Amino acid sequence: MMFAMSSSHAIEEGTTLTPRYDASGLVTAVVTDAANGELLMVAHMNAEALAKTVESGEAWYFSRSRQALWKKGETSGHVQRVVELRVDCDQDAVWLRVEQQGAGACHTGRRSCFYRRVPLGQSGAVTLEFAEARAFDPDAVYRKP
Amino acid sequence: MMFAMSSSHAIEEGTTLTPRYDASGLVTAVVTDAANGELLMVAHMNAEALAKTVESGEAWYFSRSRQALWKKGETSGHVQRVVELRVDCDQDAVWLRVEQQGAGACHTGRRSCFYRRVPLGQSGAVTLEFAEARAFDPDAVYRKP
Numbered sequence: 696m697m698f699a700m701s702s703s704h705a706i707e708e709g710t711t712l713t714p715r716y717d718a719s720g721l722v723t724a725v726v727t728d729a730a731n732g733e734l735l736m737v738a739h740m741n742a743e744a745l746a747k748t749v750e751s752g753e754a755w756y757f758s759r760s761r762q763a764l765w766k767k768g769e770t771s772g773h774v775q776r777v778v779e780l781r782v783d784c785d786q787d788a789v790w791l792r793v794e795q796q797g798a799g800a801c802h803t804g805r806r807s808c809f810y811r812r813v814p815l816g817q818s819g820a821v822t823l824e825f826a827e828a829r830a831f832d833p834d835a836v837y838r839k840p
Numbered sequence: 841m842m843f844a845m846s847s848s849h850a851i852e853e854g855t856t857l858t859p860r861y862d863a864s865g866l867v868t869a870v871v872t873d874a875a876n877g878e879l880l881m882v883a884h885m886n887a888e889a890l891a892k893t894v895e896s897g898e899a900w901y902f903s904r905s906r907q908a909l910w911k912k913g914e915t916s917g918h919v920q921r922v923v924e925l926r927v928d929c930d931q932d933a934v935w936l937r938v939e940q941q942g943a944g945a946c947h948t949g950r951r952s953c954f955y956r957r958v959p960l961g962q963s964g965a966v967t968l969e970f971a972e973a974r975a976f977d978p979d980a981v982y983r984k985p
Contacts, residue, residue, distance in 0.1 A: 750963045
C-alpha cells in the first residue's frame with residue numbers, strides 16, 4: 696500500500712519548484728554578489744517575476760510600494776545577470792547569486808543596500824555606523840532625462 | 841530657516857536604528873556565513889528578537905509558524921555568533937554575518953536552507969537540482985531525548 700508523501704516532505708525534499716507565496720502573492724528574494732558573497736539587496740518576486748527571471752537569467756522583481764513588476768536595471772542600467780538561483784527548504788525564499796552590472800544595486804547610490812552597521816553589545820538606542828560610501832550619484836542615474 | 845529631513849531621508853541616511861516592522865511586527869533577517877558568504881537561511885525578527893541579538897551577539901528570531909521567540913541553536917546546539925549586523929536602506933531587513941556553530945543551519949540537516957538549485961533558461965515546470973548533501977541527521981539533533 697502506498698502513502699502520499701506529506702506536503703512538507705514534498706516541499707522540502709522534492710525536485711518540483713512549488714513556491715509558497717505569501718498572502719500578497721510574493722516570495723522573498725535575497726541577492727548576493729556572485730564574486731564575493733556580499734549581500735546586495737532583499738526584494739520580492741511574484742510568480743511572473745520569478746518566471747521571467749528563470750527564463751531570461753536576468754533579475755525581475757515585484758515592487759510592493761509601486762505594486763508593479765520591474766526588471767532590475769530598467770531605469771539605471773544596473774542589470775543583474777543571475778549566475779545561480781536557489782530555493783530554500785520551505786520554498787518561500789529564493790537566493791540569486793548575480794553579476795551586478797554598473798556601479799551598484801541600491802537606489803541610494805551604494806553598491807549594497809546594507810551600507811550601515813548595527814554595533815553589537817548594546818541595549819537601548821543604537822547609533823548606526825556607515826560601512827560603505829556612495830558608488831554612484833542616484834540623482835543622475837534615476838532621474839529621467 | 842530649517843526644514844526637517846523627510847521621513848524616508850532620515851530612514852535611509854540617518855544613524856538612528858528605526859526598524860520598519862511589517863503588519864505582523866517583523867523584519868526580514870538574512871543570515872550568511874561570515875567565512876565564505878554562503879547564504880545560510882532567511883528568518884524573521886520582532887523587536888525583542890532584534891534587541892536580544894544586538895545585546896548578546898547571538899542570533900535570536902521570531903518563528904511565524906510557532907508565533908514564538910527563539911534562540912537559534914537552543915535545541916540543536918547550532919548557535920550563530922554574530923560577527924557583523926547591518927540594516928538596509930529602508931530598515932525593513934537586517935543582514936547577519938555569522939559564525940555557524942555545529943554542522944548546519946537548516947532543520948532538514950543541511951548546512952544551508954538553500955540546498956536546491958533552480959535551473960535557468962527554462963519556461964514552464966522546473967526540476968530542482970540538489971546542490972548540497974545533508975551535513976547532520978535532523979532526527980538525532982532535533983528529537984528530544
